[in-house]
Amino acid sequence: MTRSQTPAAAGAEDFGAARTLVFDHAFLPDGWARDVRVTVQGGVISNVAPDAAGTGGERVKGIAIPGLPNLHCHTFQRGMAGLAERRGPSDDSFWTWRDVMYRFLGRLTPEDVEAIAAYAYAEMQERGFTAVGEFHYIHHGADGTPYADLAEMAARIVAAASGTGIGLTLLPAFYAYGGFGAAPAVPGQRRFLNDPDRFLKLVEATRAAAARLPSTAVGIAPHSLRAVTPETLAEVVKATPQGPIHIHIAEQVKEVEDCLAWSGARPVAWLYDHMPVDARWCLIHATHMTGDETRRLAASGAVAGLCPITEASLGDGIFNGPDYLAAGGRLGVGSDSNIEIDAAGELRLLEYSQRLGRRGRNLMTTEAGESTGHRLFTAALAGGAQALGRPIGALAAGQRADIVVLDSEHTSFSTVAREHWLDSWIFVPGRPAVDSVFTGGVKVVEGGRHLQRDAIAARYRVTLEKLLGRLLDA
Ligand code: NGQ
Ligand code: ZN
Numbered sequence: 001m002t003r004s005q006t007p008a009a010a011g012a013e014d015f016g017a018a019r020t021l022v023f024d025h026a027f028l029p030d031g032w033a034r035d036v037r038v039t040v041q042g043g044v045i046s047n048v049a050p051d052a053a054g055t056g057g058e059r060v061k062g063i064a065i066p067g068l069p070n071l072h073c074h075t076f077q078r079g080m081a082g083l084a085e086r087r088g089p090s091d092d093s094f095w096t097w098r099d100v101m102y103r104f105l106g107r108l109t110p111e112d113v114e115a116i117a118a119y120a121y122a123e124m125q126e127r128g129f130t131a132v133g134e135f136h137y138i139h140h141g142a143d144g145t146p147y148a149d150l151a152e153m154a155a156r157i158v159a160a161a162s163g164t165g166i167g168l169t170l171l172p173a174f175y176a177y178g179g180f181g182a183a184p185a186v187p188g189q190r191r192f193l194n195d196p197d198r199f200l201k202l203v204e205a206t207r208a209a210a211a212r213l214p215s216t217a218v219g220i221a222p223h224s225l226r227a228v229t230p231e232t233l234a235e236v237v238k239a240t241p242q243g244p245i246h247i248h249i250a251e252q253v254k255e256v257e258d259c260l261a262w263s264g265a266r267p268v269a270w271l272y273d274h275m276p277v278d279a280r281w282c283l284i285h286a287t288h289m290t291g292d293e294t295r296r297l298a299a300s301g302a303v304a305g306l307c308p309i310t311e312a313s314l315g316d317g318i319f320n321g322p323d324y325l326a327a328g329g330r331l332g333v334g335s336d337s338n339i340e341i342d343a344a345g346e347l348r349l350l351e352y353s354q355r356l357g358r359r360g361r362n363l364m365t366t367e368a369g370e371s372t373g374h375r376l377f378t379a380a381l382a383g384g385a386q387a388l389g390r391p392i393g394a395l396a397a398g399q400r401a402d403i404v405v406l407d408s409e410h411t412s413f414s415t416v417a418r419e420h421w422l423d424s425w426i427f428v429p430g431r432p433a434v435d436s437v438f439t440g441g442v443k444v445v446e447g448g449r450h451l452q453r454d455a456i457a458a459r460y461r462v463t464l465e466k467l468l469g470r471l472l473d474a
Contacts, residue, residue, distance in 0.1 A: 018039055018040065019039070020038070020058065022052060022053070022056075023038065023062065023403075024060070025062070025063045025408065026048075026050075026064040027064065027066065027395065027421075027422075028050065032421075033051070034051060034053075036064065037050075037057050038064075038395060043215060044391070044441075045398065045441075046397055048395055048397060060405055062435050064395065065395075065403070065422075066130075067128065067130025067343075068129050068377070069133070069167075069332060069381070069384025070124055070131065070133065070335050071246075071282060071333065071334045071388055072305045072307055072335070072336050073134055073135065073336065074134075074137070074337065075121070075157065076104075076105060076108055076112075076116050076117070076138060077101060077336075077338050077339075078119065078338035078341070080100065084100040094251070094314045095252075095254070102186075102188030102189070106188065106191070107467055108138060110147070110152050111463070112466075113138065113160075114156035114157075115459045115462075116463060118164055118460070121161055121164040122452060122453055122456050123450075125437045125444050125445050125450055126432070126453075128342070128344060128434050130402035130437065131169065131388055131400075131402060132167070132169070133169045133334065134157050135284070136157055136172055138192065141191070143190060146198075150202050151172075151202060151205035151208065151209045154205070155209040158210055158213050162212065162213045164450065165440065165444040167388075167390060167400060167439060168210070168216045169216070169218070169390060170209075170210055170219075171219045172199070172203055172206045172221065173220075173227075174220060174221065174228060174236050175228075176227060176228055176232050177229065179226050179258065180259060196236050199236055215400065215440065217243065219244030219245060220243065220244075220246075221247065222236060222247050223248060224249065225255075225259060226255065233275065234274075242280075244280055244282060246305065249284065249285060250267040250285065251311070251316050252287075256288045268289050268293040271283070279386060282303045282304075283305060284305040284334070285306070285307065285311060285316060285319070286306075287316050287318070288317060291323060294323050294327060301330065303383040303386050303387040304332075305332055306331055306333050306346075307335065307336035308333065308349035309342075309346055311336075322363050325366055325379075330383045331380065332379075332380050332382075332386070344433075347373070347377060347380060348426050351363065364379075371420075371422060371423055372423065372426075373422035373427060374422045377426070400440055402438070402440070403438040406434060407435040411430075412430065432448055435448060
């Protein structure tokens, strides 16, 4: 099967005439407003006017909020969700999960990756995410041989995003070694490997593939300190003067111990001692930090990329949220392994994990009287937009028209005043609350269902049947 030709379903790149949408309610940068007229041109908001009832435009029932950026995703892992939840022969851990994950990805063809990505991206939009940062590391064929087009897999990600309408920041991962100190890679990592030269060619080829979906941003993602050496990390960062830089860091205790044994420093401290970490950077997980590391991350202006559902699933630990917020740190959320895709759910677990660890409540706040939902949501909008390098994160002129509309008849909203709506959306889940979604001003979800759901789900089902049949035979 060739790459999907699905015309942007989605039409996220509909550069046609201006379109005017009028929302019953909308969450604007300075708070809630009624009868909000949003004018969209070329996928971007050109004007926002509150109290605009009766001035024309398409009426949209419900509560409009900016779509949340999903800043960290390995989309293919959606296809193995639930398949590593069985006790193994020895103690299960992040590392035994990783073995299952490597076994799964060893089977994936480019067609499979595209089919799984399309399904996950459609689901993201149904659950409140309108842009995704794809931390992309399956580059080569199963034996490690590059495809004829070095960016074949990246092109599949672009095709999937294009067919669903989700906004994309593509982050090709640089992966050169199997562990700290240039340890050799294991066979399960063959598909990820490049030296700096070939990686930089891959980034160029990725930019060419991304140009097919004009709003796509491209950055780089040194996979982790485990997968690079100081020299190769410095080389790829130096050769990439623009765009986001994402890296997994300090997710597991073993990783911190191995880093200490290798360098005498903890991962986050090592990174700050050796690299020019600034607002272009997004540190994924940063679970295990000292107070000093927490303050350095906050002061640098980098974003902490938190993935609370995956971090719970993998047994990583709990991010030091309250101290980080008190130090003015920026954060965003990601669906990472995609075992559960839900924007509100990530924010909820970010707060609940703090409550469980610290035995308190409303911990991801700094001011008395502050709404926890409001703080989490606005922080993750700003941090997510920064980390994805995209003009998103607010219903305001100049931003992409990526808008999630909540069902105003849902009891989470219909029974409470609007200053509680974000808390209700995040903390009172029940029936899914997303009604419609617009990306680039074009409707992609209606009645809680992606408009292409049936075709995308059918292809996904066939793909999984093929893959899991083979996995069971293995
Ligand atoms: C990944 N995922 O690259 O998919 C990683 C696991 C690793 C998370 N860390 C593999 N959640 O870190 O080596
Ligand atoms: Zn990850």
